Amino acid sequence: MVKEDPKKTIKVLGDKIVDQINKGKNPEISFPLRNLSNIVYDKKARILKLGDKYGSRSFFNVAHTKKFLQTIEVAKVSNDLLKEEKHASLRDVFYQVKRTIPGTKVNLVDEQTESDKAIEDLELITGHSREQLNITANKNGAVAGRVIIEDKGDEIDWSKLGSGGWSIPSAVENIKFKKVNAKYVLYMEKAAVWERLHEDKFWEKHNCLIMSSQGQTTRGIRRLLQRLYEEYNLPIYVLADWDIYGAYIYSVIKYGSINLAYASEKLTIPSVRYLGITYQDIEKYGLQKHLIRMKDTDKDRIKQVSAYEWFKDNKAWLKQFEMMKKMDSKAEIQALSARGISFISDEYLPTKIKEQDFID
Amino acid sequence: MVKEDPKKTIKVLGDKIVDQINKGKNPEISFPLRNLSNIVYDKKARILKLGDKYGSRSFFNVAHTKKFLQTIEVAKVSNDLLKEEKHASLRDVFYQVKRTIPGTKVNLVDEQTESDKAIEDLELITGHSREQLNITANKNGAVAGRVIIEDKGDEIDWSKLGSGGWSIPSAVENIKFKKVNAKYVLYMEKAAVWERLHEDKFWEKHNCLIMSSQGQTTRGIRRLLQRLYEEYNLPIYVLADWDIYGAYIYSVIKYGSINLAYASEKLTIPSVRYLGITYQDIEKYGLQKHLIRMKDTDKDRIKQVSAYEWFKDNKAWLKQFEMMKKMDSKAEIQALSARGISFISDEYLPTKIKEQDFID
Numbered sequence: 121m122v123k124e125d126p127k128k129t130i131k132v133l134g135d136k137i138v139d140q141i142n143k144g145k146n147p148e149i150s151f152p153l154r155n156l157s158n159i160v161y162d163k164k165a166r167i168l169k170l171g172d173k174y175g176s177r178s179f180f181n182v183a184h185t186k187k188f189l190q191t192i193e194v195a196k197v198s199n200d201l202l203k204e205e206k207h208a209s210l211r212d213v214f215y216q217v218k219r220t221i222p223g224t225k226v227n228l229v230d231e232q233t234e235s236d237k238a239i240e241d242l243e244l245i246t247g248h249s250r251e252q253l254n255i256t257a258n259k260n261g262a263v264a265g266r267v268i269i270e271d272k273g274d275e276i277d278w279s280k281l282g283s284g285g286w287s288i289p290s291a292v293e294n295i296k297f298k299k300v301n302a303k304y305v306l307y308m309e310k311a312a313v314w315e316r317l318h319e320d321k322f323w324e325k326h327n328c329l330i331m332s333s334q335g336q337t338t339r340g341i342r343r344l345l346q347r348l349y350e351e352y353n354l355p356i357y358v359l360a361d362w363d364i365y366g367a368y369i370y371s372v373i374k375y376g377s378i379n380l381a382y383a384s385e386k387l388t389i390p391s392v393r394y395l396g397i398t399y400q401d402i403e404k405y406g407l408q409k410h411l412i413r414m415k416d417t418d419k420d421r422i423k424q425v426s427a428y429e430w431f432k433d434n435k436a437w438l439k440q441f442e443m444m445k446k447m448d449s450k451a452e453i454q455a456l457s458a459r460g461i462s463f464i465s466d467e468y469l470p471t472k473i474k475e476q477d478f479i480d
Numbered sequence: 481m482v483k484e485d486p487k488k489t490i491k492v493l494g495d496k497i498v499d500q501i502n503k504g505k506n507p508e509i510s511f512p513l514r515n516l517s518n519i520v521y522d523k524k525a526r527i528l529k530l531g532d533k534y535g536s537r538s539f540f541n542v543a544h545t546k547k548f549l550q551t552i553e554v555a556k557v558s559n560d561l562l563k564e565e566k567h568a569s570l571r572d573v574f575y576q577v578k579r580t581i582p583g584t585k586v587n588l589v590d591e592q593t594e595s596d597k598a599i600e601d602l603e604l605i606t607g608h609s610r611e612q613l614n615i616t617a618n619k620n621g622a623v624a625g626r627v628i629i630e631d632k633g634d635e636i637d638w639s640k641l642g643s644g645g646w647s648i649p650s651a652v653e654n655i656k657f658k659k660v661n662a663k664y665v666l667y668m669e670k671a672a673v674w675e676r677l678h679e680d681k682f683w684e685k686h687n688c689l690i691m692s693s694q695g696q697t698t699r700g701i702r703r704l705l706q707r708l709y710e711e712y713n714l715p716i717y718v719l720a721d722w723d724i725y726g727a728y729i730y731s732v733i734k735y736g737s738i739n740l741a742y743a744s745e746k747l748t749i750p751s752v753r754y755l756g757i758t759y760q761d762i763e764k765y766g767l768q769k770h771l772i773r774m775k776d777t778d779k780d781r782i783k784q785v786s787a788y789e790w791f792k793d794n795k796a797w798l799k800q801f802e803m804m805k806k807m808d809s810k811a812e813i814q815a816l817s818a819r820g821i822s823f824i825s826d827e828y829l830p831t832k833i834k835e836q837d838f839i840d
Contacts, residue, residue, distance in 0.1 A: 211672060211817075271642025283651070452571070455575055
């Protein structure tokens with residue numbers, strides 16, 4: 121990760137273009153290509169990252185002009201945000217750059233996908249994450265445990281926030297950890313499961329942190345998990361439904377996502393481990409009656425995900441996918457409630473963690 | 481709202497059935513009907529509520545037996561939860577009641593809709609909300625402002641929680657307000673807008689609370705808004721996209737929803753007001769360029785919603801719907817960002833509130 125001041129990096133970019141113009145050259149920006157042909161799975165580092173193909177955009181090239189302008193425009197927006205010390209969402213940035221190019225009837229962007237792509241380019245060009253460029257995505261999720269942080273001048277104790285917990289912001293780069301007292305982090309894909317564990321004082325009894333979003337993991341959460349791993353060496357365990365979406369949620373935290381491969385080094389946690397639900401759990405705890413039949417879309421998605429390079433040699437996962445197909449089934453975390461409302465806190469999780477019964 | 485102890489109410493229900501059995505009678509439960517024909521819009525109280533049609537379920541009636549058993553079973557689950565002082569999600573309850581009826585091959589419930597309906601029945605029979613019966617839905621949303629609460633033994637200051645805010649739990653019945661220092665509550669449908677206002681210290685400058693979910697408003701949030709209104713007389717203003725979904729989000733907070741009409745008195749806030757976005761805002765601030773074209777589904781939904789009794793005589797809203805159709809458009813809150821990233825905090829909201837420019 122680039123530790124330099126993002127304002128400086130953007131200034132360098134601007135200066136370079138002004139210099140090219142002053143010298144009568146065709147203004148040009150170059151950066152690594154982001155299309156699938158340039159996405160590489162690094163087996164050693166175990167992350168998705170970009171290959172070494174480079175592209176460039178120049179102003180006096182009919183195929184490039186608009187994208188060149190879009191990139192410069194989002195750089196300007198980011199520069200303003202950094203100067204004003206404000207953050208904007210992807211959607212805000214879209215509205216800020218959506219205007220007619222003076223002297224024409226052409227909009228600089230028509231769809232948010234265009235400004236989003238320009239922002240991704242800017243991340244690549246500058247080497248800063250979009251959060252460092254003060255551009256954020258949606259916030260979601262809650263956390264609880266024995267951690268004290270400092271954020272915006274407030275000291276916040278994650279162990280003293282009642283039944284709600286701390287609401288995780290979209291950008292966590294500037295949070296300072298003052299005290300971290302936990303053996304591991306348990307991340308789950310469901311807010312209702314988080315409430316179950318919180319009420320059972322799971323983090324208190326087992327000296328860990330519990331963290332959750334609802335569905336897909338936001339970038340704010342991924343970065344927070346990564347910081348806890350990198351700065352405090354906390355193991356991260358993921359608890360998800362036994363279905364292809366649960367597996368993918370896990371893989372995004374571990375390896376990164378295709379869309380954000382360019383940001384992988386910033387957001388992956390190769391050491392993260394999958395705790396459950398597995399088909400072995402279903403057999404061990406007799407949850408067969410609580411399986412849900414797969415839909416055709418589930419089956420199609422299994423086919424797709426199995427073929428990803430970061431799954432296709434992973435025997436443990438391929439076996440899970442095979443069992444999903446064989447049993448034509450998926451299972452939710454909450455199926456454990458069939459064994460009693462606190463079975464998950466009192467029996468399932470402690471056993472799993474004690475026996476280190478994980479999938480890698 | 482019934483202030484009685486829910487454990488007592490459930491015991492009364494159980495005792496009554498045991499008594500019927502002991503007297504050799506056909507065990508029977510009666511309660512108000514929940515179907516559309518029995519949903520009434522109370523023009524005076526301005527809420528959706530149930531009419532006076534009653535239904536009953538008895539054990540020795542082939543059409544009733546299963547539903548009768550389902551109701552008794554969720555009453556048992558709720559009773560256990562209340563005794564153990566634990567909460568379960570709707571999904572958890574489904575898994576807890578999903579079992580084979582002894583001596584048969586019939587499952588007590590096959591789909592969650594069945595256990596959900598049994599829980600709704602139990603709410604009607606007992607007069608307690610499902611949160612009072614320790615059954616919750618998903619948690620979502622964050623809040624910030626000058627309020628100090630006590631929850632689960634923790635004292636929590638909503639003004640000292642950094643960039644994240646307090647994560648709102650699914651059940652807020654037991655929260656104690658220790659200090660409430662605010663003139664109104666601003667509720668918005670988008671988490672990204674909440675982060676914008678929070679960063680701009682909107683609640684600090686304007687002495688209010690800011691609260692948000694993402695999309696639909698959870699029951700936890702609705703009840704929290706209602707408590708702030710009822711116990712502290714705080715006006716509630718809603719900020720939503722200018723589209724039919726924004727209008728509906730507003731109407732659910734104000735009048736209740738069709739599904740939950742039976743719980744209306746517990747969850748509506750008839751005095752809540754809609755702050756924006758309106759088509760007048762779009763004209764006033766020149767946002768015409770930032771409109772989004774409607775889809776066919778938007779148009780169908782406008783037709784549906786316009787016909788609801790609580791909208792069909794409301795001229796201000798009908799005018800909004802008419803303009804959506806005429807302009808074939810909708811607009812997001814974030815369109816205001818086209819006027820500058822903090823335009824919403826510095827100009828739009830203060831003007832709206834100062835001029836009391838609301839729709840009722």
